[in-house]
Amino acid sequence: MKNLIFIITFALITFSLTNPIRAEDDKNKQTDQASKAIKEIDLNEVMAECNKSFTIQMSYVDALNKTGSFPDESDKTPKCYVRCMLEKTGIMSSDGVFDLKRIPVVFANQHDGDFLVKDEVIASLCAERKEKCQCEKAYNFMKCFRTTEINYYEKETQ
Numbered sequence: 001m002k003n004l005i006f007i008i009t010f011a012l013i014t015f016s017l018t019n020p021i022r023a024e025d026d027k028n029k030q031t032d033q034a035s036k037a038i039k040e041i042d043l044n045e046v047m048a049e050c051n052k053s054f055t056i057q058m059s060y061v062d063a064l065n066k067t068g069s070f071p072d073e074s075d076k077t078p079k080c081y082v083r084c085m086l087e088k089t090g091i092m093s094s095d096g097v098f099d100l101k102r103i104p105v106v107f108a109n110q111h112d113g114d115f116l117v118k119d120e121v122i123a124s125l126c127a128e129r130k131e132k133c134q135c136e137k138a139y140n141f142m143k144c145f146r147t148t149e150i151n152y153y154e155k156e157t158q
């Protein structure tokens with residue numbers, strides 16, 4: 001069960017990197033801060049809590065990881081799940097303000113505890129948002145983040 005939850009977490013917030021990019025980013029690690037963050041944030045707990053209020057199917061989590069978006073973007077509940085995750089991890093405030101410094105700290109959970117400056121750089125490209133609905137805002141932020149990362153990854157490996 002713990003492993004499953006970890007995999008799900010991985011799929012949602014992750015945006016896993018392949019080895020070439022990971023190696024390139026080694027110089028950006030700040031492992032001490034990251035390992036502190038891992039202790040501080042219990043992502044499993046946050047995910048379970050958010051899934052209780054805003055039920056999201058595994059296929060949606062997978063789709064966000066693989067394609068950068070949800071299969072049905074008219075469905076509000078999974079977007080509110082993303083909002084819940086971002087709020088409870090301190091990435092986005094309840095009034096929709098992003099904390100860019102928080103992003104690599106939270107995402108370090110997905111990079112074996114590595115604190116990647118790249119995460120903050122991508123986030124800064126995606127955090128300027130005008131959506132009034134906080135669920136839309138959170139989802140569009142994650143969509144932008146993951147899409148940018150997929151494009152970055154594809155460019156790097158060509």
Ligand SMILES: *[C@@H]1O[C@H](CO)[C@@H](O)[C@H](O)[C@H]1NC(C)=O
Pocket residue numbers: 007008010011016062065066
């Ligand atoms: C997320 O997608 C990447 C490829 O983009 C893949 O390597 C990874 O296994 C996926 N993670 C999950 C949990 O599906």
Ligand SMILES: *[C@@H]1O[C@H](CO)[C@@H](O)[C@H](O)[C@H]1NC(C)=O
Pocket residue numbers: 008051055056057058061
């Ligand atoms: C959320 O909960 C539902 C059932 O309550 C479950 O089917 C689904 O897989 C859960 N989603 C995640 C991402 O764990």
